[in-house]
Amino acid sequence: MRGRKLPIILALCCLCGLTGCWDLVQINELAIGSLAGGDIDPETKQQIVYYHIINPSAVSSQRGSGIKAPVYTYRVEAPTIAELSLKSSNLIPRELFPDHLQSHIVTERFAKQGLGTFINFIERQFNRRTDLYLLVTDSSMADVMDTFTLLERVPGRYVRSLVEYQAKVTSTVSLKSRVKDLIENMESSRLTVLPIITLHDSKAASNTSRYENIDASKGTIFITGGAVFKKDKMIGRLDLSDVSFYHLLKGDAKVFYTTIKLRSGPVDLYATKLKTKKRLSLVSGRPVWEVTIRTKLIILNNEQKVKLSPANIVEIKNEFNEQIKTQEEAFFEKYKTKGWDLFGLEESIKNKRGKDWAEAREDKNLWRKAAVKINVNSRISDVGGSIDPYQGSK
Structure with a gap:
């Protein structure tokens, strides 16, 4: 019995000499991303990216501190996607941490021009995550990214929960709506269908007074159809009823x-x-x-x-x-x-x-x-x- 206890005691003694975890210090030095939006300026052809950076003090829900924005929106514009990373450091005073991103959203005009540069940029990142949901919006990207969401106060989690719940209870969305699903069809003739989201009444969703309004329908993000992609370009759209028939016939509907x-x-x-x-x-x-x-x-x-x-x-x-x-x-x-x-x-x-x-x-x-x-x-x-x-x- 004494022989069994000795290794345990020695292990505990060794652990006492180890330094503690410094994750708290690292977190305080990071800008944790929750949602990313992509757009393109139709006149200058400049690449535009929006980042939702989590506000830790708001997410922790401290009592008596008032209503705070759960995320901060940063808008960065540059000639190329590669330069966006460099320019983001001019606005964001912390190291951007994309590992907690929940979804990517791109505008319809960006999708119709082609997402090839966007996809290639993601693929070259050593810490890339292609399991993120990829959605298209036919609303203003600025309005979508400035939306306060209900129940799920972090918009990135809201969008992800919306996709996963809709896939569970309806046939209007498939869980195969990720970046990787678009990538898999990039070099083939297979088409990809991704969810289209629309913001209803942007004015009602752009400030924290939304949290005090009982009418939850105003300022809500809805799934309104499906964007059809051939390789990296959006070539058209399906309405909600057709999206349901598509997923049923393809075998993706639950x-x-x-x-x-x-x-x-x-x-x-x-x-x-x-x-x-x-x-x-x-x-x-x-x-x-x-x-x-x-x-x-x-x-x-x-x-x-x-x-x-x-x-x-x-x-x-x-x-x-x-x-x-x-x-x-x-x-x-x-x-x-x-x-x-x-x-x-x-x-x-x-x-x-x-x-x-x-x-x-x-x-x-x-x-x-x-x-x-x-x-x-x-x-x-x-x-x-x-x-x-x-x-x-x-």
């Missing part, structure tokens, strides 16, 4: 919400536990992309004028299957006509092996001739607490 209309009345459905299986084959020289979607349905709201019965449940399920099939096929054809290969069919065709595929690939626009076949298999797993809706007065 849930999906829709309303079906039966002759007996509308029913709101929530699709969960989604599983998507995809297969690309060649039929009579034409590519056929077959997608099978399996899901469990929850009835959120039932306004039918008939009682819920086994036959009615089958009717609801069949109508959901047919509606999703029709909507997804229409979505696929709509953007194929625009020349947007949203699902990477051209890349998949290039990777196919076999004599038949080799001959078919001689047609450089083969993917544009692809047909889609949608199969939807669902079953209702939850009808809610009330099986039959109350009829009330008729």
